[in-house]
Amino acid sequence: MRNRRVVIVGAGFGGLQAAQSLANSGADVLLIDRHNYHTFVPLLYQVATGQIEPEYIAYPIRTILRRSLFKYHKPQVQFLMAEVEHIDFSGQVVKTANAAINYDFLVLATGSRTQFWGVNGAEESAFSMRSLEEAVALRNQIFDCFEQAIQEADADRRQKLLTFTIVGGGATGVELAGALVEMVRGCLRRDYPTIDSKEVRIILVQSGDRLLVELPKKLGIYTHKKLRQLGVEVYLQTRVSQVTDGFVHLDNEEIIPSQTVIWTAGLEANLPGVSEELAVAHKGKIVVHPTLQVLEHPNVYAVGDLAYVEQNGKSLSGVAPEALQQGVAVARNIRLQMRGKSPKPFNYFNKGRLAIIGCYAGVGKIGALAFTGFLAWLMWLGVHLVYLPGYRSRLLVLLTWLHTYLSSDRHVRLILSSKRTNVQNSQTDLHYLQESR
Amino acid sequence: MRNRRVVIVGAGFGGLQAAQSLANSGADVLLIDRHNYHTFVPLLYQVATGQIEPEYIAYPIRTILRRSLFKYHKPQVQFLMAEVEHIDFSGQVVKTANAAINYDFLVLATGSRTQFWGVNGAEESAFSMRSLEEAVALRNQIFDCFEQAIQEADADRRQKLLTFTIVGGGATGVELAGALVEMVRGCLRRDYPTIDSKEVRIILVQSGDRLLVELPKKLGIYTHKKLRQLGVEVYLQTRVSQVTDGFVHLDNEEIIPSQTVIWTAGLEANLPGVSEELAVAHKGKIVVHPTLQVLEHPNVYAVGDLAYVEQNGKSLSGVAPEALQQGVAVARNIRLQMRGKSPKPFNYFNKGRLAIIGCYAGVGKIGALAFTGFLAWLMWLGVHLVYLPGYRSRLLVLLTWLHTYLSSDRHVRLILSSKRTNVQNSQTDLHYLQESR
Numbered sequence: 001m002r003n004r005r006v007v008i009v010g011a012g013f014g015g016l017q018a019a020q021s022l023a024n025s026g027a028d029v030l031l032i033d034r035h036n037y038h039t040f041v042p043l044l045y046q047v048a049t050g051q052i053e054p055e056y057i058a059y060p061i062r063t064i065l066r067r068s069l070f071k072y073h074k075p076q077v078q079f080l081m082a083e084v085e086h087i088d089f090s091g092q093v094v095k096t097a098n099a100a101i102n103y104d105f106l107v108l109a110t111g112s113r114t115q116f117w118g119v120n121g122a123e124e125s126a127f128s129m130r131s132l133e134e135a136v137a138l139r140n141q142i143f144d145c146f147e148q149a150i151q152e153a154d155a156d157r158r159q160k161l162l163t164f165t166i167v168g169g170g171a172t173g174v175e176l177a178g179a180l181v182e183m184v185r186g187c188l189r190r191d192y193p194t195i196d197s198k199e200v201r202i203i204l205v206q207s208g209d210r211l212l213v214e215l216p217k218k219l220g221i222y223t224h225k226k227l228r229q230l231g232v233e234v235y236l237q238t239r240v241s242q243v244t245d246g247f248v249h250l251d252n253e254e255i256i257p258s259q260t261v262i263w264t265a266g267l268e269a270n271l272p273g274v275s276e277e278l279a280v281a282h283k284g285k286i287v288v289h290p291t292l293q294v295l296e297h298p299n300v301y302a303v304g305d306l307a308y309v310e311q312n313g314k315s316l317s318g319v320a321p322e323a324l325q326q327g328v329a330v331a332r333n334i335r336l337q338m339r340g341k342s343p344k345p346f347n348y349f350n351k352g353r354l355a356i357i358g359c360y361a362g363v364g365k366i367g368a369l370a371f372t373g374f375l376a377w378l379m380w381l382g383v384h385l386v387y388l389p390g391y392r393s394r395l396l397v398l399l400t401w402l403h404t405y406l407s408s409d410r411h412v413r414l415i416l417s418s419k420r421t422n423v424q425n426s427q428t429d430l431h432y433l434q435e436s437r
Numbered sequence: 438m439r440n441r442r443v444v445i446v447g448a449g450f451g452g453l454q455a456a457q458s459l460a461n462s463g464a465d466v467l468l469i470d471r472h473n474y475h476t477f478v479p480l481l482y483q484v485a486t487g488q489i490e491p492e493y494i495a496y497p498i499r500t501i502l503r504r505s506l507f508k509y510h511k512p513q514v515q516f517l518m519a520e521v522e523h524i525d526f527s528g529q530v531v532k533t534a535n536a537a538i539n540y541d542f543l544v545l546a547t548g549s550r551t552q553f554w555g556v557n558g559a560e561e562s563a564f565s566m567r568s569l570e571e572a573v574a575l576r577n578q579i580f581d582c583f584e585q586a587i588q589e590a591d592a593d594r595r596q597k598l599l600t601f602t603i604v605g606g607g608a609t610g611v612e613l614a615g616a617l618v619e620m621v622r623g624c625l626r627r628d629y630p631t632i633d634s635k636e637v638r639i640i641l642v643q644s645g646d647r648l649l650v651e652l653p654k655k656l657g658i659y660t661h662k663k664l665r666q667l668g669v670e671v672y673l674q675t676r677v678s679q680v681t682d683g684f685v686h687l688d689n690e691e692i693i694p695s696q697t698v699i700w701t702a703g704l705e706a707n708l709p710g711v712s713e714e715l716a717v718a719h720k721g722k723i724v725v726h727p728t729l730q731v732l733e734h735p736n737v738y739a740v741g742d743l744a745y746v747e748q749n750g751k752s753l754s755g756v757a758p759e760a761l762q763q764g765v766a767v768a769r770n771i772r773l774q775m776r777g778k779s780p781k782p783f784n785y786f787n788k789g790r791l792a793i794i795g796c797y798a799g800v801g802k803i804g805a806l807a808f809t810g811f812l813a814w815l816m817w818l819g820v821h822l823v824y825l826p827g828y829r830s831r832l833l834v835l836l837t838w839l840h841t842y843l844s845s846d847r848h849v850r851l852i853l854s855s856k857r858t859n860v861q862n863s864q865t866d867l868h869y870l871q872e873s874r
Contacts, residue, residue: 036584037851055490060850062628081584081852098588133853147473147518151535191499392840396833403829413497414474415518416570 003028004338007094007103009084009272011038011061013320014304015109017327019065023076025335030101032094034083036061039132042320042384043397045172047135049179050143050187050410052400058132059389084110088275089297105299105334108286109327112267112305112318115283121243122167126263129172138262140415142180145259147415150194156257162200163258165248167240168265169206170214171355174223176262177204178358181230185359186408198231203256205235205248207265212355212363214317215370219355219363222372226361240265267318269306281308281315290345292330299337301330311348320387322348356380440465441775444531444540446521446709448475448498450757451741452546454764456502460513462772467538469531471520473498476569479757479821480834482609484572486616487580487624487847493834495569496826521547525712526734542736542771545723546764549704549742549755552720558680559604563700566609575699577852579617582696584852587631593694599637600695602685604677605702606643607651608792611660613699614641615795618667622796623845635668640693642672642685644702649792649800651754652807656792656800659809663798677702704755706743718745718752727782729767736774738767748785757824759785793817 004027008015011033019031040057047054065077082096087106094101114128127138142164149161164180166173184200204211204227210220211227211234227234235250242249248256269284279287279295285308287295292307294300304323309316316322325348333343352366354376362376381401388394404410441464445452448470456468477494484491502514519533524543531538551565564575579601586598601617603610621637641648641664647657648664648671664671672687679686685693706721716724716732722745724732729744731737741760746753753759762785770780789803791813799813818838825831841847 035852036580053490053492055492055849055851058851060628063624063846063850066627080588082588132851136853143473151517151519187500190503191497396836399833409500412492413500414492414495414569415472416573 004104005030005102006105006107006334007032007101008107008109009033009087009094010109010111010304010306011035011079012041012109012111012304012323014111014306014323014327014330015107016061016064017324018107018109018301018303018330019077019327021328021331022334023065025331025338027105027334027338029077030080031061031065031077032080032082032084032096032101033061034081036079036081037132038064038389040388040393041130043388044129044132044135045175045179047132047412048129048138048142048176049183050139050412051179051404052397053412054132054136056393056397056400057388059393064389084272086273086275089300090275092299103299105337106297106301107330107334108271108294108300108302108306109304109323110270110272110306112283113270114263115266115268116263117266119240119242121245122240122261122263125243125245126167126261128263129176130267136416138260139412141260142183143413143415146188146192146195150192159199159201160246160257161259162195163203163256164201164260164262165203165205165256165258166262166264167205167248168263169204169208169211169234169236170264171212172264173204173206173262174211174227175356175358176264177202177227177232178230178356178361181227181232182358182408183410186404187410187413190409201233201258202231203233203235203248203258205238205240205250207237207239209237211236215353215355215363215365219365219370219372223355223357223363226357226359230359267305271306291333291343292326292346293333293343301333303327303330309346309348316348319353321351325349354380354383441541442467442539443542443544443771444469444538445544445546446470446524446531447546447548447741447743448472448516449478449546449548449741449760451548451743451760451764451767452544453498453501454761455544455546455738455740455767456514456764458765458768459771460502462768462775464542464771464775466514467517468498468502468514469517469519469521469533469538470498471518473516473518474569475501475826477825477830478567480825481566481569481572482612482616484569484849485566485575485579485613486620487576487849488616488841489834489837490849491569491573493830493837494825496830501826521709523710523712526737527712529736540736542774543734543738544767544771545708545731545737545739545743546741546760547707547709547743549720550707551700552703552705553700554703556677556679558682559677559698559700562680562682563604563698565700566613567704573853575697576849578697579620580850580852583625583629583632587629596636596638597683597694598696599632600640600693601638601697601699602640602642602693602695603699603701604642604685605700606641606645606648606671606673607701608649609701610641610643610699611648611664612793612795613701614639614664614669615667615793615798618664618669619795619845620847624847624850627846638670638695639668640670640672640685640695642675642677642687644674644676646674648673652790652792652800652802656802656807656809660792660794660800663794663796667796704742708743728770728780729763729783730770730780738770740764740767746783746785753785756790758788762786791817791820 006027006029008031022029037058043057046052086095116122145161152158180202211223212220239251241251286302288307292301303326329346354364356362362380363372364376443464443466445468459466474495480494483489523532553559582598589595617639648660649657676688678688723739725744729738740763766783791801793799799817800809801813
């Protein structure tokens with residue numbers, strides 16, 4: 001009898017964990033991803049703000065799957081770098097550009113993409129931060145704006161270059177705002193002595209009435225207060241109605257000149273083309289049984305941001321530990337099915353939630369205990385360090401953090417592309433470069 | 438009396454050194470570069486082969502120019518990130534897209550670019566390795582070829598994907614060939630168990646009758662022998678007549694199917710637009726007086742790859758130590774001119790030459806002593822470590838090297854862009870993925 005084949009689409013937290021948990025299951029496991037690396041998404045904001053090297057949070061998938069230095073000729077799980085173009089559920093075939101792959105079991109783990117809610121110009125003009133490429137593009141933009149600003153004699157255009165607007169007051173928006181403050185207070189003050197740190201505007205726009213809605217109310221209030229203290233302009237109960245090149249239009253009629261707009265206001269499920277519609281919940285998420293099987297096919301599972309999973313009548317919120325635990329559960333259920341047994345319901349064990357604000361402040365909730373400040377900040381860093389794949393990345397990120405906080409410097413400030421904003425004050429002498437002399 | 442202004446165009450080894458040597462000279466120094474970082478070019482080949490992170494060899498120029506943590510409000514040298522579009526020697530003006538900058542003294546240090554010698558298709562189809570972006574693009578290509586190859590059922594197309602042709606047998610070509618061998622013997626064997634290392638062809642094409650023509654003959658012969666032992670196919674006295682998509686045409690009528698062609702066969706001077714022609718020597722290099730002043734203007738200097746400098750009747754060869762020493766000499770000469778004195782001739786002090794082959798072998802010449810093997814390999818690494826800017830880069834590169842050689846692994850294997858070769862065996866099942874089971 002041939003081995004059963006499990007195909008896993010997507011090597012994010014859920015898919016990768018499912019693949020690892022299926023090693024030695026007796027099944028032929030094939031993990032497919034469009035990239036050859038796994039991205040540690042929670043630290044993307046540190047890449048975007050020049051704190052750590054992109055390579056530290058992107059780990060080659062083949063290295064992760066290699067279980068031991070001495071077993072390399074017998075990989076437990078195969079990997080294929082390809083874009084999945086179509087899935088045929090009745091034929092049980094996954095199609096890529098180059099191949100059609102049959103499966104006995106399928107795990108869908110293709111995650112989410114930025115949701116722009118139909119806001120005019122947002123998709124075209126705003127930066128998002130869902131992939132390594134996007135984080136690097138944002139880093140290029142941020143540092144380029146400072147380089148442009150010191151060459152800009154016109155006060156309005158200079159202010160626009162120095163205004164950074166973050167749309168969305170969830171964990172990503174808060175982290176990014178805090179990291180930008182740290183950057184302005186640290187290396188920028190040293191590197192651009194002609195820019196007064198008060199000139200730099202960091203704006204956080206949130207549609208709800210508080211920040212971090214997933215966390216208890218008092219943590220959102222603390223975060224708001226802390227960010228205001230740090231100089232971030234926080235707009236609550238405000239929506240963005242339009243983004244044009246260099247301007248953010250708010251629904252209160254205000255128009256903010258801002259060269260850089262970063263969109264962190266929502267995600268939607270990111271499913272490849274399929275042969276038949278699956279039942280979906282809000283944000284296009286696939287409805288699954290408590291066992292994580294899709295409603296229509298007992299041999300197809302969905303995990304992570306792609307799946308709509310309820311627990312105690314509430315939908316899960318889309319954080320990495322949920323996806324990781326779902327990956328383990330799916331592997332267990334596929335093993336049960338292969339032995340002719342029934343899959344078991346998934347049960348999320350919530351170890352707690354942490355969010356980092358920056359400048360030595362964070363917030364957290366473990367069980368009934370909510371806490372704020374330095375301890376939460378330190379715990380956030382510690383937890384993320386532990387979850388990073390590979391001891392090498394862990395060591396390098398730790399060294400980089402220590403160095404960053406001791407020197408308040410940023411090392412990765414490279415502007416690699418040159419999609420440059422066109423500043424128009426040609427032929428003026430650079431007198432403003434010399435103000436500090 | 439206002440300060441004299443020195444404008445330096447280009448922040449490579451020569452320009453950056455000139456800027457640093459002019460700090461505290463009493464002049465207003467402005468360093469201009471199109472990038473905001475200095476690239477440590479000698480290690481680009483390690484970026485291209487996934488050995489080190491690109492960020493380790495690209496150092497923010499503002500950080501280098503900052504002399505001390507506590508003097509940050511008084512920078513010694515200003516920096517401007519801009520592309521120089523035109524230089525008007527009679528008006529003494531450097532023009533960028535945004536500004537016109539007057540100078541009293543000008544240092545031209547814009548380096549070199551790849552020279553394709555008019556070979557058909559080379560510029561369009563071959564990779565070169567002169568900048569960080571190019572090195573990262575080459576890394577993407579190399580690892581993408583392996584990912585594509587394991588998905589390719591057609592034997593010819595698979596062989597083409599696994600063939601890497603390096604054109605040019607100078608130091609860069611030799612280094613790259615050696616690094617590719619190390620890669621194939623190390624991580625690739627583990628990560629792609631279905632690829633036999635004998636399937637991977639590494640070809641080095643050299644027009645001259647030996648490798649490393651800048652070094653004594655016996656070192657070139659040793660290098661040739663060593664590379665052949667390592668499995669590199671070395672073609673001597675062979676020229677490339679054409680590069681087409683996926684094929685290298687040699688002047689001996691041979692056509693090699695090779696998806697990746699890397700062009701390291703020559704450089705030419707890279708001067709921005711100027712108001713009048715300057716006297717040039719071969720490869721477009723600017724002819725300078727022994728003082729490094731250009732023939733036409735006593736207040737304009739040229740250094741590094743841009744300048745044609747003779748010593749003892751022989752032209753200098755374009756290595757980093759020459760540019761560094763020229764940077765120091767130019768700074769000294771400008772100081773002399775500012776005090777009304779005559780500039781002095783430049784005299785290159787040759788500390789020796791080293792080239793790395795890889796796999797624990799290198800070659801070197803110090804004074805009359807020529808040596809080969811492990812010692813030269815170790816010295817090469819040591820010297821380059823010492824010359825890297827910044828103790829942080831030094832530490833990280835050292836750690837990475839130690840780890841790489843202990844584990845023979847490559848950590849930076851990210852394929853960041855997706856300019857993918859189109860493989861055409863659609864709809865086949867991936868049976869070839871499973872050969873090793």
